[in-house]
Amino acid sequence: MSLVVPEQTKVWLLTGVAAAAALIVTILVLGTNPPGKPAASANDPEVTSVTAEAPPPQAKWKITTHVSGVPDEVTKAQARTVARQRPALVALVKDVYDAVFLHRDRLPEELKQNFTAAAARAFRRSGAGAARAGVASTSYRSAEIGIGATDGARLAVATVSIRAGADKPDASRFLHRSTLWLKRSAADWRVVAFTIDQAPLPDRADDGKKAGDGRGEKGDNGKRRPSGDRKKARNR
């Protein structure tokens, strides 16, 4: 028995095959990248839709240290012992207050590293800083650290003053003053107690120290990472 295809059916069959072939060719052509053009990926800058905002300016830290608790003259041994503690204390102050005002996400870790447990709990409850202000802009940052010369320099007191506010045109500003009472075990300084006084400033015109006074720091756009080793000398 032979298969006989009518002429009209032959025409439809040929048309269908041609259409299928055309479709296949089209798919193959569209799925092939033009030569010389890399594949788009998440790292492609042209694909990224979010751009980073410029960080707010921050005042330069003004930190002084001095020997405390000496009835008469400081001996050379006492001066050496105190000098060895300066870098760690300066770094501690900067790390803690940067976390309080600039990088709130780091605050829990800084409190854990630099405060006793009881002091850390109390500090979290204190409401220090500008938690709801978003990123803060500081116009003045200073600290004075007294290091006890006797008994192997194991006690210190840091008094800190910061003027800050949210980085918005009409944001209210405030003055933060605090005292940290610190003690040292081996190389580990910790805050055992603190006092905080934080109050709003009347208006921006009363800021005696504008951000232009040492606006930011060399190489610092407010995105400074915390010091990994508090024992190292830092020069910021």
Added chain:
Amino acid sequence: MINRCAALVAFLIVVCTVVPLVGESPQTIAAKPLFGRVHESYDPTSGKIFVLAIGNDARSGNPDRSLADAIHIIGINTKTMKGGVLNLPRDSWVNIPGQGSAKINEALFRGGPELLARTVENLTGIRLDYWVMVGFEGFESIIKELHGVVMNIPRAVNDIGGSGAVLRAGVQKLKGYQALAYARARKAFSGGDVARTTHQGDMLVALLRKLRKETAANPASLLRWIAVTREHARFDITADEMFRLGILGTQLGAKDVGNVTVPVSLGWVGSASVVFIAPGARSIYARFKKNASL
């Protein structure tokens, strides 16, 4: 005969030269204030701290036989940040545990600061955390190195035949020797020892006021207070505990610290002049124990 005299002289020379070099000199022991813990365990979270402040009459040449001339309980409520000084006259007739009844100041002589602390606890029902004891020289040295203490002297004092205190009335800064003389003066006052005890409490409050004023201006000055005290003291408490006590002191306002002397009546036991603590003192003890403030 000559040989015997020479031997005696040689012996005296050796004794006078060698003996003072062996161990601490009596002058050193008499001068240094002492800090100690009354009980082995200390609970810093109870919210109340009680310190027994003792002034003994130890001085050069009399270091080991000392009576307590000043006995005060200092209370601090760490939650309300209020405090109190409760003064106990030295001639108070009390029960000394294991010793029978005697003047309270004898407890120090018979059993040291620990026995005196137990006697005070037994009397008041207040559990003490620390004791601190200072003699004449130690007290004068501390006041001197802290550059004096400002006090309001209610009436002019002339105790030239007793402690040597000669002071005008009014607010004035007392130097070390003046502060010691005022703290010891009793003959110039009609209230005698009771008045002296109250004045000693006033002086403790004045020192607290000074501490707070200086540390408000410069918090790091607390370190000087600690250094001065430690220079003249021996300790049985850690530096951390002393630091914490000092920090608490910086936060206490003098107006929030009451100064109360227990009510007493004069009397005699045999030929000894004593004071009997009035029954009304029990309510003072209870209030102080509950609040750590007066």
